[in-house]
Amino acid sequence: MNARNTVKRSIVFFLVPEFTMIAFATAIEPLRAANRMLGYSAYQWRLASVDGKPVKASNSVECAVDTSLEVERRKMTGGDRPSMVIVCSGVNVETYSNKTTFAWLREEYNRGVSIGGLCTGAHVLAAAGLLSNRRCAIHWENLPGFAEAFPKANVFADLFEVDQNIYTCAGGTAALDMMLKLIGDDFDEHLVNRVCEQVLTDRVRSPTDRQRLPLRARLGVQNSKVLIIIELMEANLTEPLSLIEIADHVGLSRRQIERLFRQEMGRSPARYYLEIRLDRARHLLLQSAMPVVEVAVACGFVSASHFSKCYREVYARSPQQERGERRQLLVA
Structure with a gap:
């Protein structure tokens, strides 16, 4: 041949x-x-x-x-x-x-x-x-x-x-x-x-190119200090950093960080940190069979009850209800 x-x-x-x-x-x-x-x-x-x-x-x-x-x-x-x-x-x-x-x-x-x-x-x-x-x-x-x-x-x-x-x-x-x-x-x-x-593509992307848009584009945030802080938060979800630890890392005071987050994100840094931890928890609830208490620990919550309380405040349903609704959709 x-x-x-x-x-x-x-x-x-x-x-x-x-x-x-x-x-x-x-x-x-x-x-x-x-x-x-x-x-x-x-x-x-x-x-x-x-x-x-x-x-x-x-x-x-x-x-x-x-x-x-x-x-x-x-x-x-x-x-x-x-x-x-x-x-x-x-x-x-x-x-x-x-x-x-x-x-x-x-x-x-x-x-x-x-x-x-x-x-x-x-x-x-x-x-x-x-x-x-x-x-x-x-x-x-x-x-x-x-x-x-x-x-x-x-x-x-x-x-x-x-x-x-x-x-x-x-x-x-x-x-x-x-x-x-x-x-x-x-x-x-x-x-x-x-x-x-x-196929009308101009290049082969590198294996390590980002899957998601860079934070600056995804969040519409321009302040470099805020972006660094958010990256720190996303990298430390299981064991959340304290605001003092974050302040020491970026060379700002707690008050300066609070003011920047109010201006750029419309919420406190503590609230934003909580929201990204809960977002990860939601993905785990929907895409894994992990017990709720393990999901709570994986996302930096000290107890399942505190986790459930925070989850309900943000998503208007409990973690158990979230998973139950998911199962009903799969059966249907």
Whole structure:
């Protein structure tokens, strides 16, 4: 066979119910564009689900698949085994538990197949036992719950991570950056540039580029001291800093910090700190099975009763009600 026409990678995209369409599309489209630029199918792929039936994405679009896990497991010893498996998931991934999927992923990995995860796919990989002491990326919204559920995984709020033959990305358009990195490793920068021109993106972002907008843009805050203080707060949620400790760190008095927060944030620094701790708590309640008391401790509250009181004041419902409403939505 002409080396030019050799398949570079054969990829199975495994679709988990409620997968994120944008991450899936921005992962598969650069492969199609690369094939077009090369003039042959260097990349081939097929879509899989547990039972071979169509899978509905989080936007309610139903996607047909080509194969099932039963068929894929039969291919393991044949010549049609993939060189890479990419798990595509999205919302409510923390409720996904399928022993057949986890076993299949471990079997493929043990046979030398590269394993990837898009958006919240790292959660499925970690549940399969593939991310212990491995670097990985997951969508920022799911990061707190993931970190609590899988403490042995080295999770980062990066766009994507490649740790040996494990590929994970934060979803959205980060899937495009990860696949462009893959294409660049397989071929060269020239092909990557041509693909970028085709999909109308001007560059491949670095793995460590921010998932979220910088604080200055996200909050509309210009004062550098306030931004430094907020970064300190966000980095110290489990063991909150005192206002005196914060003042010593930024070289301001308590009164100056109080005045700046009133001007820039419309609230006291203590109130703002409480709100970001409660925001993290809400993510943990919605995305993990952690007991309420453990959620309280993880977010810097000395007792579950104090946590519940503060939560109710901000969200007009208790932590237990928050989790109960979430369960009702999942059942419905």
